[in-house]
Amino acid sequence: MGYRPLEIVIQSAQGLKYVNHVKKMKPYAVVFICDDNNNPISSMKTTAVDKDGGSNPKWNFPVKFNINIAKAQQNRHDLVVKLKSHHKSHSDKDIGEVRVPIAELLASCGDAEAEEDDEKKVISKSVVTLDGTSEEGTLAFSYKFGRTVEHPPAHRPPVQAPPRKSRRHKIKEAAKGFVEVVVGGLAVGVGGELVSEMMNGSSGPDAVPDGDDQNGDIPNDDELLSTVNGGKKIIPSS
Known part of the structure; x- marks a missing residue:
């Protein structure tokens, strides 16, 4: 029926x-x-x-x-x-x-x-x-x-809306995003300086400057002593 x-x-x-x-x-x-x-x-x-x-x-x-x-x-x-x-x-x-x-x-x-x-x-x-x-x-x-049907309609579960986020949760997420942006900006700044120094052949304030010294013309001990002491050679006492 x-x-x-x-x-x-x-x-x-x-x-x-x-x-x-x-x-x-x-x-x-x-x-x-x-x-x-x-x-x-x-x-x-x-x-x-x-x-x-x-x-x-x-x-x-x-x-x-x-x-x-x-x-x-x-x-x-x-x-x-x-x-x-x-x-x-x-x-x-x-x-x-x-x-x-x-x-x-x-x-x-x-x-x-x-x-x-x-x-x-x-x-x-x-x-x-x-x-x-x-x-x-x-x-x-x-x-x-209602009108007679051969089979009852298939049950469809109601579509649930996503839960609404509280105001406190939204503020927390916004603060977290702000911190990530600031930290990310600092990282990019520091990283940019390092990359720039590497591209220019320098790795820091103590790096050897560009010039003939990098091509193998390394001064000997006498030249270094002469430069430091105004041309006077220091003879160590025995």
């Missing part, structure tokens, strides 16, 4: 059981599809926390599932909405849940093989406490089935 996309908007809740003793209740909803063994068969979608909603939260949270029509008509799939109260200091508290057979939603749309519904249907369901002993509050949501 194929699959039909099911588009749901979790709109709001009214008159929820107040599970907080001191602080204001901050409700949110967890939405998923489960099988007849109560095992989730879809990803779990979570609404934002309504920090000011209390017992009457609003979300208007859209979610989409791909429904196996054959299994849904066999009453093997349920839409589940778990309602919880958010806490910072300890674990979140359960408020209750809503469970609706997908077969019931399909039946309200007529032919399971029909084309895409023109309009979303809005319904309200009672919220049952987790122990199943009472109903307290209602949940309103809208739903709409």
